[in-house]
Amino acid sequence: MNDSVAFLGRRPEQGDAWRSFRGWETLFGLSWLVSVVFVIAGDTHALHIRAIVVALLVLCAAGYLLLGRPAIREDDDDSHRAVWYFGLILVAFVPAALLVPAACFCLFALGPQVFMLFSGRRAVAATLLLNLAPAMRFLTEPGLSLDQILLFAGSTLIAITFALVFGPWISRIIHQSADRACLIEELEASRAEVARLSAESGALAERERLAGEIHDTLAQGFTSIIMLIQAAQAQPDSARHLDLAIQTARENLAEARALVAALGPVPLDGSTLDDALRRLSVRLCEEGGVTVACTIDGESRPLPPSTEVVLLRSAQEALANVRRHAAASSVRVRVRYCPDDVTLLVEDDGTGFDPGRASGYGLRGMRARIEQQGGTLTVTSSPGLGTSLQVTI
Numbered sequence: 001m002n003d004s005v006a007f008l009g010r011r012p013e014q015g016d017a018w019r020s021f022r023g024w025e026t027l028f029g030l031s032w033l034v035s036v037v038f039v040i041a042g043d044t045h046a047l048h049i050r051a052i053v054v055a056l057l058v059l060c061a062a063g064y065l066l067l068g069r070p071a072i073r074e075d076d077d078d079s080h081r082a083v084w085y086f087g088l089i090l091v092a093f094v095p096a097a098l099l100v101p102a103a104c105f106c107l108f109a110l111g112p113q114v115f116m117l118f119s120g121r122r123a124v125a126a127t128l129l130l131n132l133a134p135a136m137r138f139l140t141e142p143g144l145s146l147d148q149i150l151l152f153a154g155s156t157l158i159a160i161t162f163a164l165v166f167g168p169w170i171s172r173i174i175h176q177s178a179d180r181a182c183l184i185e186e187l188e189a190s191r192a193e194v195a196r197l198s199a200e201s202g203a204l205a206e207r208e209r210l211a212g213e214i215h216d217t218l219a220q221g222f223t224s225i226i227m228l229i230q231a232a233q234a235q236p237d238s239a240r241h242l243d244l245a246i247q248t249a250r251e252n253l254a255e256a257r258a259l260v261a262a263l264g265p266v267p268l269d270g271s272t273l274d275d276a277l278r279r280l281s282v283r284l285c286e287e288g289g290v291t292v293a294c295t296i297d298g299e300s301r302p303l304p305p306s307t308e309v310v311l312l313r314s315a316q317e318a319l320a321n322v323r324r325h326a327a328a329s330s331v332r333v334r335v336r337y338c339p340d341d342v343t344l345l346v347e348d349d350g351t352g353f354d355p356g357r358a359s360g361y362g363l364r365g366m367r368a369r370i371e372q373q374g375g376t377l378t379v380t381s382s383p384g385l386g387t388s389l390q391v392t393i
Contacts (some may be wrong), residue, residue: 024072024109024112024113024116025069027108027109027112028064028109028113030109031105031106031107031108031109032057032060032106032109034105035057035103035104035105035106036054036057038103038105039053039054039102040054042102045099045100049099049100050100052096052099053096053099053100053103056092056093056095056096057092057096057103057106059088059092060088060089060093060096060106063085063088063089063092064113067081067082067084067085067088068082068085068089068113068117071085071117072113072116072117082118085117086114086117086118086126089110089130090129090130093106093110093130094129094130094132097134101134104134107130107131110130111127111130114127114130225245225248225249225252229242229245244286244287248287272300272302273303273308273311273312273335274300274335276312277294277312277315277333277335278294280312280315280316280319280333281293281294281319281331281333284319284322284323284331287323288322290322290323290328290329290330290331291329291330292330292331292333293330293331293332293333294333294334295332295333295334295335296335297334297335297336297337298336298337298338299337300335300337301337303342306373307342307373307393310369310370310372310373310391310393311335311342311344311391311393313366313369314344314366314369314370314377314389314391315333315344315346317362317363317365318346318389319331319333319346320362321362321387322346322348322350322387325350325351325353326348326350326351326352326386326387327350327351328348328349328350328351328386329349329350330348330349331346331347331348331349332345332346332347332348333345333346334346334347341392341393342392342393343390343391343392343393344390344391344392345389345390345391346390347386347387347388347389348386349386350386350387351383351384351386352381352382352383352384352385353381353382353383354381354382354383355379355380355381363377370391370393373393375391375392375393376391376392377389377390377391378391378392
């Protein structure tokens with residue numbers, strides 16, 4: 001797996017293996033050098049004939065440097081430069097092979113170059129043309145026996161068959177490798193896009209989480225402070241309301257510090273969920289003069305921290321809505337522990353509302369939190385008949 005990841009992380013080589021492998025240039029240089037040495041060292045041909053052949057071979061080398069090598073590096077089959085280079089090879093190599101057979105050693109390099117320069121039928125035709133010159137030179141020699149002709153024909157047929165079979169086969173493999181290189185580049189681009197989208201999704205989820213935390217803690221605390229100060233302004237004896245406002249402000253400050261430090265919710269630090277719900281109930285009773293009953297059904301037990309946070313925030317939101325909107329005289333907060341789930345129920349006898357027309361972040365954020373924990377939220381209410389909010393996780 002690690003090897004695959006490392007491989008995908010590497011940038012593919014430019015061009016395919018035909019063009020990126022420098023061994024082909026070494027092969028061309030060696031085969032050309034051997035041909036020149038054999039032509040010069042041979043004594044079966046006149047000196048001026050060998051000089052002409054060497055000059056033709058030098059022309060082949062110059063053509064490779066000026067036309068063939070750039071055409072191969074272009075990575076573009078059947079380009080004009082490739083056609084010009086092959087035409088020069090025919091003009092220079094074929095006469096050289098006809099004059100001195102030792103020049104045919106260049107075929108070891110020219111054969112692979114054909115499949116680097118051309119594709120399909122053009123490569124096959126070019127291979128046949130290059131091998132035609134040695135055949136013509138051999139068959140025009142006088143005094144050949146039948147055994148010599150058959151031996152030459154068999155060896156030539158094997159060489160041509162080998163070139164025509166393995167050349168296209170290797171070309172297909174190289175083209176498949178080039179296609180895989182393109183796929184790897186596309187995969188790398190897709191991985192980068194997935195990483196970018198994942199980062200954006202994570203940032204969005206974190207913004208949603210922080211928005212929920214701020215709404216459930218700081219916003220509700222500030223609302224309580226405003227209501228308490230307004231109550232203090234309306235009453236001669238305002239000490240109690242101001243004390244509650246100061247207490248709420250301090251708790252809000254603690255909540256803000258907890259958010260900054262990425263700690264858990266303050267009401268749960270060092271206490272149980274049941275204790276935190278009782279404190280919320282007492283606070284609502286003190287701030288709004290509402291009768292609040294908090295009951296625990298079943299055997300209380302520790303819950304996963306994320307579940308406790310969701311239940312606590314749901315209770316905070318429900319009680320804040322009671323304080324701001326319900327104008328209720330009594331509220332009941334109930335937690336029921338079952339073997340497979342836990343349920344929070346908040347009921348009031350207030351004005352009620354139409355859940356289908358409810359808007360705002362509170363209920364929407366509460367539902368999103370609960371569903372992330374695999375729970376359900378049920379809100380039952382109607383105008384004048386109070387509200388019942390039930391969370392089951």
